[in-house]
Amino acid sequence: MSHLETSYTTHDGLKLYLQAWMPENPIAGMLLVHGLGEHSGRYGHIVEKLNNLGVAVFTFDGRGHGKSAEGKPTAYFDSYEDYLKDIDALFGKVKAYLPGKPSFLYGHSMGGGLVAAYVLKYKPHATGVIMSSPAIKEAEGTSYLLITLSGLMNKLMPRFKVLKLDVAGISRIPGEVEKYKTDPLIYQENIPARTGYELYQMMQYIQSQAANFKLPFLLIHGDADRLTNPKGSELLAQKAKSADKTYRIFPGGYHELINDSDREEVMMEIINWVEKRI
Numbered sequence: 001m002s003h004l005e006t007s008y009t010t011h012d013g014l015k016l017y018l019q020a021w022m023p024e025n026p027i028a029g030m031l032l033v034h035g036l037g038e039h040s041g042r043y044g045h046i047v048e049k050l051n052n053l054g055v056a057v058f059t060f061d062g063r064g065h066g067k068s069a070e071g072k073p074t075a076y077f078d079s080y081e082d083y084l085k086d087i088d089a090l091f092g093k094v095k096a097y098l099p100g101k102p103s104f105l106y107g108h109s110m111g112g113g114l115v116a117a118y119v120l121k122y123k124p125h126a127t128g129v130i131m132s133s134p135a136i137k138e139a140e141g142t143s144y145l146l147i148t149l150s151g152l153m154n155k156l157m158p159r160f161k162v163l164k165l166d167v168a169g170i171s172r173i174p175g176e177v178e179k180y181k182t183d184p185l186i187y188q189e190n191i192p193a194r195t196g197y198e199l200y201q202m203m204q205y206i207q208s209q210a211a212n213f214k215l216p217f218l219l220i221h222g223d224a225d226r227l228t229n230p231k232g233s234e235l236l237a238q239k240a241k242s243a244d245k246t247y248r249i250f251p252g253g254y255h256e257l258i259n260d261s262d263r264e265e266v267m268m269e270i271i272n273w274v275e276k277r278i
Contacts, residue, residue: 001051008060008093011085017067018060018090021047026056028102028127028278029094033087034059035109035256036135036199037075037165037187038180039066046258049271055104055278058094062086062111064195066185073187076159080114080198087118091126102127102278109228109255110135110199116236117202120209128216128244128277130270133225133255135199136206136232150200153193161190169226169255176259203232210236216244218273220266222253246273 004020019040030050034040040059047057061068063077063086077083087105095103103126107115112134119129153160167188171177180186213236221233230249237247248269250262257266 001048008086008090010063010082011089012082014063015068016060016063016086018058020056020058021051022056023051023054025054026098026101027054028104028274029056029058029098030104030106030274031087031091031094032057032059033105033107033111033115034062034065035111035133036191036195037065037073038183039073039185041066041185042183043258045263046267046270049267050274053271053275053278055274056094056098058090058097060086060090061185065187073185074159074192075187075189076192076195077198078158078194080117080202083114084118084121087114088122088124091118091124095125104128104130104274104277106130106132107134108132108258112136112228113199113202113206116206116213119215120206120212126215128218128274130218130273131220131233131236132257133221133228134219134233134236135228136203136210136236137229138200138203139229150193150197153197158192158194158197160193162193163191163196165191166226171254171256171259172252172261173259176256207232207235210239211241213240214242216277217242218246218248218270220248220250220257220269222250222255222257222260224252225255227255 002022008016039061064074112131221230
């Protein structure tokens, strides 16, 4: 396995950090999209299993995240549409690097929502899509007043830090929570108003277009997830028109399923699903 690092300049002039893990003779490729506040370097354990299967994994630190941020991570981006353009360009690179080979998309949390929105808006040719704890539906009981205030803050003070993430909800394993808290590449502060607003717009788009989702997918979520709403996954699983769809709920599962108590079972679910489609 070889590890490659490079950078990519976006359509609007940002420089994103890219990395890839390549098996000796790849038989498939995958673009992995990380979650809100985190970075692409946190997926080494699932990447190793995918590499052993012959899958080359390409990934990147998104706008305002990890090594793509100028200085400290900010978790800020102006538009989720810009993020989709990044995904489209980078997925194109994956396919060009491995022409004619099966190609997959994998998104976690915010990345899962972005991948879902990308599939719905860009209709890419992909062998399959993996969505882990995707951000598809706002929290239950989100008030109209809060949504209105969010829109106002987005216009007046887009970088104002408004939304606190429940870090304790990422995993039932205390050591994993501690690793998250002490990782200097993870954004630890409240989420900027613009980022939160754009993610809400993205979720509304996915909900309205879910019936147009037609690619094969594996959708996994923990039913005790406090960071993204499992009912969003249920909605997509029910409405999607995909002929090949696998929807799995993990009882008691927290947000980061590959870093949670059932992680070996979760990773085996992912690996087996991919293996059957390459």
